[in-house]
Amino acid sequence: MTDAESSAPPNSRDSRRTYELEDLGFNEVPKKWRKFYRHWTGPGDELAPNEILCPVCKVVIRSGREFRPGDKVYCMPCMSRMVVVEGPGGRLEAEVVF
Amino acid sequence: MDELEPHSLGDEEFDDETHSFEFWFGAVEGYLSDRPYGHRPATVEEPLDKRERDRLITTLCNYCTGETAALEGASGLVRLAPNHNAKIFMATQVVDEARHLEVFLRRLADLGVSDPDAEIARRANPALLEFKAALLALVGNEDWSAAVFAQNVILETMEYTVFRAHADNADPVTAEVLRGVISDERRHLGFGETHIGRGLADGSADRSRLQEVRGDLEAMVLRVFEDALDDAGVPPDERPELGRDYLEAVDRLGMAL
């Protein structure tokens, strides 16, 4: 868990939690996009509900709201387009879309 | 969270954004500013004993050979690229590869190598030279998909794994240089996988041709990088399963054997 949960009420349409993103030092994309990514520290790195691991380049992708299956997700560091799916054990994973 | 997120861009908008010079420019500014030749001037050199130095020189000579192959491959691919975005992306890759070659040559000079060409010729792994010839033949034959697969999927994915393992075990200066290279490689391998994946999906890439290229080249590259990990002194228990990232990539492409 790396971002503060927003004090704003959840989105009324899908009641998702929202987050205030901070720049966590990922500097491999232009400044305006940096807070949407962070370095992955390995298998022990616990991902927050608004985070998902890019299977292509192993960078953590972040969003201002929690991810749900079916969400579109973009990894700018490796330019991959993905969709969120539910993996084994209900864990959310990103699946590359070509 | 009303602000623009990358995930809310349209597919075309995302491709236009990430394949541009402007994007490249903003990205490298983040991790190359204040790092002339890939490392901070204040980073302190760690003394290496004779054997460590010799092994590092061999590793760097092989990295230089790989980067020369990548530079020549990418430059030949600019003209073959099927669209505007791919051409501009390939041009950024050309300069990335030239920078890698430059920083590795600089590191060889730091280690006292006065004639890098001779040293590289003496130490280059023959399998890597064989790979380079095969890659340039694909480029020469204007076989765009096969060449992108060879360069940006096979070569770059394995390099990415090896550079990360090496960076975790290297002296501080070499580690910084490698981390900058790794940041570039993320773009290259991502472009390769995405481009080939889309080509297979829309029929512009020939699956059987790519399987053929895979059969011809992957064992060659795997062997080279196993040797590189030996030379880099990465302890066996800290070694990643070298082929794992690569096999995951070909699996995502639907090309698992």
Added chain:
Amino acid sequence: MADFLSQYSIQRWLEMCPQGYLEDTVYGRGAEEHEPEELLGDEDLLESEISTTVQLVVGERCALAASSGLINAAPDFPSKRFLATQTLDEARHVEVFTQRLYDLGVKKGDLESTVDRYANPNLVKFAEVLLEKVDDGDFIAGVVGQNIVLEGMAFSVFEMMEAGNRDPNPKFAHTLTGTIADERRHVGFGENRIGALIREHPEKKPEIEKMQQEMTFYMLATFADAFADAPPPPPDPERAAAEWHGTDLATATPEEMEAVLANTVLGEFKTRLGRIGLEYQTPVGVG
């Protein structure tokens, strides 16, 4: 050779361009700069600017193909390294001029049809002459064609356009300023590297001079077409003078502009070619 090439390293390029004169620019100009309203609202002027910008895109696409294609033919690493930076410079030029087409109202989906519609056939032939040498892996001829002839032409064209746009269109003038700074390196490399190679390979001179003659022919034909189609400058007493090589571009007729551009480019060719040991060949017709 190695000494002068050491100033063309990737490191120096990074310090000069992305971390130097391009810092804080967006598509080569200030983030808040726009095309002038008078231009966007005048259909004829807009079409003329789109046509002009298409020629820049065509020229830069050729330069991108040529510089990347020459990397494999380069005989040494420092030359490969320089051409790698040039490849990215040219890609950036393609991008900023393409962006200008979008700024002028060309739709993304119409880009290629717009380029096809307005590309000058003589400029396309100019590019073909150069790319034939690149395809043959002829490094010396390729660099003369690219870095002396094409870049020499681009350098003067950009300078003239920058001078002419400084007052009426600062946004476009700023875009051009960055490309001019890039071209300076390219022509410098061409002269410095090729001078030595021509001395080593004097047998190449006739073939290279023939290429220069053909490229010059198509270049002059392009200029003639471009200025024949150009609208005369609208009378504007408010507009500041734009002196370039002794001509006020704010008031010059298309014929006067063509003359000053052609004379300047040819003068530069003669000087640059002379410095690398080649004799300028006057075009006499091709075919």
